[in-house]
Amino acid sequence: MLWLTAAMLLGCFGCVKTPQRFERTWYDVFDTVTVLTGYADSAEEFDAVAERAHQKLLEYHYLFDIYHDAPGGANLKTVNDCAGEAVSVDPRITELLVFCREADAATHHRVDVTLGAVLRLWHDAREAALADPDHAAVPDAAALREAKRHTGFALLEIDEAAHTVRLTDPLARLDVGAIAKGYAGERVAQGLPDGYLLNLGHNVVANGAKPGGAAWTVGIQNPRSSGLLCTIPVTDQAVVTSGDYQRTFTVNGKDYHHIIDPDTLAPAEGFASVTVRCASSAAADMLSTALFLLPQAEGERLLGQYSAEALWVAPDGTVTKSDGWDA
Numbered sequence: 604m605l606w607l608t609a610a611m612l613l614g615c616f617g618c619v620k621t622p623q624r625f626e627r628t629w630y631d632v633f634d635t636v637t638v639l640t641g642y643a644d645s646a647e648e649f650d651a652v653a654e655r656a657h658q659k660l661l662e663y664h665y666l667f668d669i670y671h672d673a674p675g676g677a678n679l680k681t682v683n684d685c686a687g688e689a690v691s692v693d694p695r696i697t698e699l700l701v702f703c704r705e706a707d708a709a710t711h712h713r714v715d716v717t718l719g720a721v722l723r724l725w726h727d728a729r730e731a732a733l734a735d736p737d738h739a740a741v742p743d744a745a746a747l748r749e750a751k752r753h754t755g756f757a758l759l760e761i762d763e764a765a766h767t768v769r770l771t772d773p774l775a776r777l778d779v780g781a782i783a784k785g786y787a788g789e790r791v792a793q794g795l796p797d798g799y800l801l802n803l804g805h806n807v808v809a810n811g812a813k814p815g816g817a818a819w820t821v822g823i824q825n826p827r828s829s830g831l832l833c834t835i836p837v838t839d840q841a842v843v844t845s846g847d848y849q850r851t852f853t854v855n856g857k858d859y860h861h862i863i864d865p866d867t868l869a870p871a872e873g874f875a876s877v878t879v880r881c882a883s884s885a886a887a888d889m890l891s892t893a894l895f896l897l898p899q900a901e902g903e904r905l906l907g908q909y910s911a912e913a914l915w916v917a918p919d920g921t922v923t924k925s926d927g928w929d930a
């Protein structure tokens with residue numbers, strides 16, 4: 604009898620599998636390198652989860668793209684191309700834009716996705732500079748001021764019931780680069796099991812902890828070297844960094860980055876990077892851009908509204924943290 608019980612127990616333990624770590628990398632979404640890491644009992648189980656995640660990421664990528672047409676219908680490029688007219692869109696677009704409108708109000712217009720007409724001039728200057736560095740130039744100041752006249756949420760009609768969007772000014776444009784990646788990462792991560800980590804460039808979303816309860820380790824880039832500034836333990840949270848070392852170009856020896864101050868219409872100079880940790884990846888993405896653009900005290904007040912924490916790196920390398928960062 605004893606022998607039988609021991610055999611049954613052994614047999615039972617024999618069935619218990621230790622989840623293994625798997626990883627998948629994609630280069631075709633959100634203009635960045637995307638890595639999904641997860642623990643699963645088999646490669647087949649992980650592959651099925653990864654396949655679903657990739658499909659969803661592609662859907663959001665196409666919907667939120669402002670530079671390319673989407674294969675299956677209208678996207679944000681369509682809204683921009685058809686400025687002046689109402690465009691029928693997927694509800695995921697109206698939901699994103701409602702979130703962006705709230706972000707505009709919460710940040711007192713520092714993070715404003717209707718700045719597209721201005722941001723496009725900086726985007727085009729960067730593309731031209733990277734293609735032909737000898738003729739690199741910053742956008743013309745008068746052109747930037749003229750573009751600014753075609754910005755503001757007063758120019759965007761969002762009909763959530765009819766799922767239509769209309770830029771009322773034919774020269775207005777949307778650019779959701781400050782928010783879309785974190786927003787999509789959050790929606791996609793909601794469909795993942797616990798024990799998965801989705802890394803979309805500088806946007807990381809951790810679903811739960813690792814098997815056994817250990818936290819994930821997330822590295823924060825040193826803005827002034829190719830190494831890490833530090834690593835932090837993360838469980839069930841998003842970590843997003845905005846930095847002056849991302850998407851840069853050089854004119855006459857001076858580097859220009861991609862986060863534009865809506866008042867000066869030039870790259871913001873307050874910080875080298877800002878990292879935000881928060882339960883919501885959409886909020887973390889929005890906040891990292893906002894805090895990059897705001898004086899630190901105002902940024903700290905904004906963090907409180909989202910139960911978020913931040914780490915600021917000043918241009919001289921000085922690191923400061925919000926009160927609850929280390930907790």
Ligand code: AMP
Pocket residue numbers: 713714715716718722778779780781782844845846849850861862863864865888891892896
């Ligand atoms: P992030 O890397 O999340 O901080 O977002 C930077 C991106 O947001 C840029 O590449 C632009 O597409 C866009 N962006 C830059 N400045 C602003 C701004 N003041 N408000 C809204 N979007 C912006």
Ligand code: MG
Pocket residue numbers: 780781782845887888889890891892893
């Ligand atoms: Mg952002």
